Amino acid sequence: MARVAVREYRLAVRRRWVVGIAVLFALFSVALVFLGGSKVGPTRVPAVLASVAQLGVYVVPLAALAVGFDTIVGADESGSLEMLLALPLSNTAVVVGKYLGRATALSGGMLTGFAVGGAILVRFAGVGVLGAYAGVALAAVAAALAFLGVSVLASTLAAEKTRALGAVLAAWVWFVLVHDLVALGLVASFDLPQSVVTAAVLTNPGDLFRVFVLRGVSTTAGGIAGVLTETGLTTPVLVAALAAWVVLPITGAVLAFRRRSI
Template identity: 55%
Template sequence: MASRFRSEPTSEHAAVETVSDDELGSIPGYRAVIRIAIREYRIAIRGRWAIGLTALFAIFSVTVVGFGTSEVGPSQYAAVVASLVELGVYLVPLAALTVGYDTVVGAREAGSLDMLFTLPVSQAQVIFGKYLGRLAVLGGAMGIGLGVGGVAATLIGGIGGLEQYALFVIVSVATAGVFLGVSVLLSTLAREKTQALGAALVAWLWFVLLHDLVAIGLIAGTELPDAALTVMALTNPADVYRLLVLSQLETTTGGFAAVLAKASLSVPLLVVALIVWLLAPIVVATVGIRHQPP
């Protein structure tokens, strides 16, 4: 018998697509992850939030591009991309954390997680598959939405700045993957969806607002070496996101980003830091799910 998920669920809280033990028992690990990811993608894509996210990022990018190019001129894409990054550092983490906070705890409350765990797949495969499914939806929404802004930038100022804009889009999607992983980790550890949502909001406040405020306070009160500034940047994925894009631009901004620019962080180091942030939350989540009480 060909191995496949049998039926399409009508809602996230309704039926769980089932696979027989014999079917999954012969499927390699990576194929099981892909099937779980496809299942999660199909469930998530039915929700209206995917369309809403696409519209949100399209409006965001077109608005910034429109105002930016009209103010600085069509040849100054660097300033426009810098503005997108400084605003995106608030929007991208918030969108990702909101998308992922109920990934595990919501499935547990609905009963579908226990049903998946009865199948011959590991808990790590379930968590990773669910993460990939939601990342596909989130990344697709961001790619389409921000792509609309890229089209607007091309129409207004030509193709001269598309490379910079493309870098912004790629790093933005990768950063969304980081915060989606953080939200999946929080969803794994939470007992209820309300707890997961509260933890996601606290994470957003820390990474986007409080971390830099604390860092600025330390810098203002003490003479920190460059190594301390490097650690501050690398321990915050929002700062890694900001610096990775701004390092490729001819313009810069003020605030903590200007301070961190003195730390001489190399692009390869920032890329490695972003990759570590992509992997670490999901790895911890796959370990944490094994210690959750039934």
């Protein structure tokens, strides 16, 4: 498993995914810091962190799904998957190893990019903001790893790379645009209890990330985010839910891989 992960990571570096992800999140974090005000002070930090949560829910899933959509189906089409299966490796080692390699590349690129924005934020607001900013960055990475698991599952189920790409794009639209509107529309239309909103948060890793961040900043969230943060989910529950969003899709990918015709 470790050898597969190292090989996958090296391929990601060779294809410059790490650089691309780092540049994307550096631009993202720096832009939000400067948009928060030309002279960001301690009183503006919560607004900057809230902006990371509100806009990161669009960028984080897109980056993770793009990194993982060809994990299995791409290797199958290129012939490298058949070479791996010729080695004494289990199906679990192949799938989990590939996931871990790409997860390392994705996490490294994201943290590098966030570090650039964090350095500027510290320059404006002082080192006291570093802990809160680091927590937001780590929450974003955790959400990205969950979405990466979803993309690996889609890649395992798809027969062609184009179908895998279509599947992850559909997943992005669902989790980012449609899911919350459907859930909150049902709650508003039928006067459903708050537990339905809680269930909606638990079934969307993007919402888990957003709630995790917004509950820790002293700013008021409006719109859908304001409703989502009203849930009584504790931090351990949010962390456990994000972990489940990593484990369950990868478990499904391993089971699907065993039935895949190579």
